[in-house]
Amino acid sequence: MRPILYVLSFLAVMALGFWAYRENYATQAALREVATLQDDIAGLREGLAIQRAEWAFLNRPDRLRELAVLNFDRLGLMPMEPHQFGTPTEIAYPPPPVAADLVPEDGLADAVDVSGSLPEQTP
């Protein structure tokens, strides 16, 4: 009985040693990976900061104003004016659909006969 116990405990020590060895290297690899990732993150952050700066630089009001002037023909951008304000009530409702619009242009071939009345149109 005792020799078996000795052999088992020896094997257990071997197994634990192997496990510890592997864990050690796995940890070191993970730490290395973290370090690389953190370098990457730092690099990306730096890139992000530069891109932000560049975005701010490209969107500086002076430049946007010049671009708006240059492309006035196409875009027709004007400075915001007081008269551009409105209230929802000032927007007219779209005109109610006219009967002819409801009939599809090429759909008369398979039309079915129905009877009914369209709602009265208010002028």
Add this chain to the structure above:
Amino acid sequence: MTRTPLRPLARILHARSQGQNPDTIERENLRARHEEIRERARGRAQLRLLFLSLCFFSAFTVIGARMGMLAATEPMEPRTASNGAEITAGRADIVDRNGRVLATNMLTHALYVQTKDLIDPAHAAAELARIFPDLDEAVLLQRFTDGRKFLWVKKVLSPEQMQQVHDIGDPGLLFGPREMRLYPNGQLAAHVLGGASFGAEGVDSAEVIGTAGLEKAMDQRLRDPAQAGTPLQLSLDLTIQATIEEVLHTGMVMMNAKGAAAVLMDVQTGEIISLASLPAYDPNNRPNPVLPKGAEPGDSPLFNRAVQGVYELGSAFKIFAAAQAMDLGLVNPESMVDANAPMVWGKFKIKEFENHNYGPLLSVSDVIAKSSNVGTAHIALMIGGERQQTFLKALGLFDPSPVELIEAPYAKPIVPKRWPDITTITVSYGHGIAASPLALATAYATIANGGIAVTPTLLKRNAPMEGVRVMSEQTAAEAVKMLRRVVTEGTASLGEVKGYEVAGKTGTAEKPRPTGGYYDDKVVNTFAAVFPASNPRYVLTVTLDEPVETTGPKPRRTAGWTAVPVAAEVIRRTAPLLGLKPQVEAVGLDGLTAVSN
């Protein structure tokens, strides 16, 4: 514990009967008692010693264990430190109220030379002089070879320049990483931001320190590593700032002024939405101009007219006298006051503009609308010098502005030292007292804020500020109504912007000569406006330095002709950006009306 008697009667009697000395019994008992007491004390002392030694033992164990742990661990850099944004941002960004970047950092490189590693100093010097035209080849070569070991060549390089220096291929040319402060909007809000430069420099890094404006005033906050990741949010609005600077620049050119300043402030929070001073400079490349002898400080582009420009602001002060008199119950807007010009006070003669006479009597409201010096003087005399000083002090016109700019505490208003009646009179119409346009805007904001004092700030505030009440709400409302009349029927008629009910007061003051007296043809024109008058939300001051309007037959230098139209254009352009809806009938939009058939 039972206490044994020293002379137990039974034993004493027994001893006496035996013919023995009973005192021996007493001595014997006394000894026994003392022994008992000693025994107890020793026990207690032992316990204390044990406790103390335990304490020491555990303390030394903890220290020893910690030392052992420290000695056993491998030294390494803390890894969690790179999780935040600190790694890129040594100095916090500055953003406007909507989060748009006003100042940020960019990683560049500095160029330095280790002279002992230089292979061919002459070639390196020649190549460097070719890449950087501002360097002189002979000077560089002389510095490379005069025995020094180390030498800074350029503080900041562009990536292209860095590549070119790389291409020289000399191992003595080395690069150190540098964090550079970048203001992507160029001259925009230059006087607010100020500028930054390098402080202590090392090979691996250099500290960036603020040199002026907000960068210097908030240096502690911006450099705080704990807050490096959170940008500093200002109350400025980039779009509005750009619009105001554009309009102001146009106005300055049209009115032939040599300088201009504008302050736009939210009256409820005291937030400065825009603070502009022209001419401006580029904070990325802060100039260091040497002014010619005898020039005013205002001639330097670095001079912040809105904060440092302490001018006599003229008639814009009149509303303070009127408001105080109303608040004290001395007058109401319809009260008639003596306005018979010229007014003689001692050896002084107080005249109106162009020797008008609005008198003999004028209502308080008309005194403001017509900008009558004599009328204001009489109102001020009713108030008296003492109360006038208290009131102006409460409005913040006696102290430097508390705004977060390094220049602000040094821009002290010029206040007369003695206060005789003639000072009371002149101060009431803004002469003999000088304040910055920002201080004037703050005082007007107090009126517009229903009489509650406003503290100006450049940092974003999320809640309305709390201040002390300077005048009653009713007085403040009456004062705004008077200011509205100045625009509808008074001296600032060009200030009317349809839909925004502009209220305000003009101020024209001659500039003082350095030799004493005043210039005839050099004025500072100010227009302080409050809008919309029915529910004041914003205060705008526009100041023009030495403007002259030349479209008429003779040059005009009054604020009504110069500062007011500029301010009106500023309001017309910025009010929609501020989200203020005009109170006008909107024009029907094309194509959206219902069509009947």
